[in-house]
Amino acid sequence: MQRVVVACFLLLSTGCMTKSDPGKFFQLSEESPANKAMQIRHFETDGVDELLSASAAVLQDLGFQISESVRDVGFLRAAKERSAREYGQELTQGIVLVLTTALSVLGGANAIVLMPVDLHQQVNASLVARPLDDVGHRHEVRVLFYRLVWKGSGASGDQQIPPGQQKMEMIRDPEIYQHFFARLSKAVFLEAHKI
Amino acid sequence: MRFVLLPPNGLLRVTVVAAALALCSCASPPAEPETLLAPTDEQMKLRSTQSRQFEVESRRFAIRGVIEALQDLGFIIERANEPLGLVTAARFAEPRYFDVMSVTVTVREESEGNFTIRANAIFNNEPITDAQVYQNFFATLERSMFIERN
Numbered sequence: 001m002q003r004v005v006v007a008c009f010l011l012l013s014t015g016c017m018t019k020s021d022p023g024k025f026f027q028l029s030e031e032s033p034a035n036k037a038m039q040i041r042h043f044e045t046d047g048v049d050e051l052l053s054a055s056a057a058v059l060q061d062l063g064f065q066i067s068e069s070v071r072d073v074g075f076l077r078a079a080k081e082r083s084a085r086e087y088g089q090e091l092t093q094g095i096v097l098v099l100t101t102a103l104s105v106l107g108g109a110n111a112i113v114l115m116p117v118d119l120h121q122q123v124n125a126s127l128v129a130r131p132l133d134d135v136g137h138r139h140e141v142r143v144l145f146y147r148l149v150w151k152g153s154g155a156s157g158d159q160q161i162p163p164g165q166q167k168m169e170m171i172r173d174p175e176i177y178q179h180f181f182a183r184l185s186k187a188v189f190l191e192a193h194k195i
Numbered sequence: 196m197r198f199v200l201l202p203p204n205g206l207l208r209v210t211v212v213a214a215a216l217a218l219c220s221c222a223s224p225p226a227e228p229e230t231l232l233a234p235t236d237e238q239m240k241l242r243s244t245q246s247r248q249f250e251v252e253s254r255r256f257a258i259r260g261v262i263e264a265l266q267d268l269g270f271i272i273e274r275a276n277e278p279l280g281l282v283t284a285a286r287f288a289e290p291r292y293f294d295v296m297s298v299t300v301t302v303r304e305e306s307e308g309n310f311t312i313r314a315n316a317i318f319n320n321e322p323i324t325d326a327q328v329y330q331n332f333f334a335t336l337e338r339s340m341f342i343e344r345n
Contacts, residue, residue: 022316022318023325023331025268025316025318026332027335032268032269036266036267072277072278073255073259073275126273128272144272146271167292
């Protein structure tokens with residue numbers, strides 16, 4: 001009975017898996033303008049090569065490795081791998097483990113739950129630099145950060161949950177973008193203008 | 196030297212299997228349909244659904260417009276090649292991230308200032324044939340190019 005309760009709880013917590021509508025992928029959403037403003041800065045400079053090179057240098061400073069670069073369209077891709085362990089998640093895992101162990105001891109059946117927590121992540125950056133006018137005095141840098149997270153192993157009663165469950169997350173924290181553009185401004189000795 | 200001999204019944208089994216395999220090679224392969232790689236009406240219709248003509252000053256302008264439109268839609272640019280006129284991008288459905296849409300956009304110059312932009316979208320490993328999806332994309336692309344021009 002306790003196994004059923006725990007299983008129901010886990011199922012409900014994952015939520016209903018409804019398929020997305022393909023048409024919506026190509027329509028602008030309400031968050032699009034805010035996201036765009038967060039990801040873009042304008043620079044008054046003639047050299048897009050310099051901007052791109054400085055962007056690569058900033059990404060390197062932040063620990064990224066440049067995986068692809070295309071000069072003609074001003075495109076850069078970079079990635080870095082780090083630990084994804086979070087104190088809050090591990091604390092929750094510990095609390096759930098203690099509670100379910102207590103339940104198991106009282107009930108007699110094995111209802112111990114060890115929730116898989118985030119273990120490892122790959123943070124990716126996708127950057128495009130382009131001119132804003134025909135003469136090339138103003139340029140725009142647009143960067144997007146997202147991450148892939150892999151979870152560790154877990155257990156639910158007698159059933160083992162293998163490690164490697166993967167999820168993907170767009171990074172929408174404005175501070176990260178502000179931090180990046182602050183460094184880029186310093187690298188090119190120019191002021192970054194928001195749109 | 197010592198030779199290890201197979202027992203008679205084992206040798207028989209091996210001989211039967213080898214004979215069966217040898218006979219299989221005599222079988223002729225199934226005839227390929229003549230129209231295997233030929234263009235069909237469906238493919239032509241899909242090509243016209245996925246393509247639009249744009250009058251812009253250069254391929255570079257068109258590619259930049261495509262990249263900007265895709266970024267506005269929340270796509271992650273994976274590949275961009277200006278001389279070949281190729282852009283590849285992908286996007287996950289938020290907030291659950293179970294579904295993934297990937298798109299390849301090509302830009303081809305038909306004549307001076309006249310370009311054909313073709314988008315090929317795949318949703319969870321299945322190609323999209325719904326015209327509305329492509330209309331949505333081209334509407335966003337036109338808007339993006341118009342803003343860029345101004």
